[in-house]
Amino acid sequence: MSAPPDPHDGDPAPGSAPMRAAIVSVFFCGLCLSLVAFAVFDVQTGLSALLGGILATLNLYVFARVGQAFMERQGNTAPWGVVAILKLLLLFGGVWFVLKSGTVSALGLACGYAALPLGVTIASLFGPRMPDADPPGKSVPSKSARRGGDVIQGPRAGDDDSDPES
Numbered sequence: 001m002s003a004p005p006d007p008h009d010g011d012p013a014p015g016s017a018p019m020r021a022a023i024v025s026v027f028f029c030g031l032c033l034s035l036v037a038f039a040v041f042d043v044q045t046g047l048s049a050l051l052g053g054i055l056a057t058l059n060l061y062v063f064a065r066v067g068q069a070f071m072e073r074q075g076n077t078a079p080w081g082v083v084a085i086l087k088l089l090l091l092f093g094g095v096w097f098v099l100k101s102g103t104v105s106a107l108g109l110a111c112g113y114a115a116l117p118l119g120v121t122i123a124s125l126f127g128p129r130m131p132d133a134d135p136p137g138k139s140v141p142s143k144s145a146r147r148g149g150d151v152i153q154g155p156r157a158g159d160d161d162s163d164p165e166s
Contacts, residue, residue: 019064021127026119027057030112037108045108051098052112055091060116062087 030053038046062083069080098104 016130017128018123018130019068022120022123023057023060023064025123025127026060026115027053029119029122030054030056030115033111033115033118037111041105041108045105045111048104048106048108049112051104052109053115054112055095055109056113056116056119059087059091060120 030050034046034050034053037049066080066084066087095109099106099109
């Protein structure tokens with residue numbers, strides 16, 4: 001008997017539906033924030049916010065891929081550790097480089113990068129949920145749940161403390 005096929009094989013978006021929703025939400029929050037920066041400030045600030053939103057989306061995407069590789073433990077995870085370190089170095093180095101060059105506004109870049117916490121929050125509040133591991137009617141209660149005793153009040157009346165399992 002073989003495992004059921006993964007519906008996300010060949011899908012470029014990593015991980016589960018909530019993670020994909022978070023990536024999409026961060027992207028659209030970055031677009032919205034850059035449109036606000038275009039409208040309220042100037043073109044340079046708007047483009048800087050757009051760059052910040054793209055950086056935030058790419059950062060979350062690579063984070064999701066690295067996390068997925070570590071959680072699935074398929075093959076050697078050492079290359080993904082190198083990818084995680086490179087991601088961090090490229091993020092810090094890239095931001096330092098574009099800010100040092102003076103081509104982007106620091107306020108605009110920070111405004112666009114704010115799409116990361118904003119998008120993740122929106123996706124976690126309004127996006128899809130992770131499926132429950134055990135459906136409500138199918139779980140087996142633990143020994144303490146079967147006994148129904150309370151730690152502070154002791155066992156309920158009628159509970160037998162002489163449990164043959166212990």
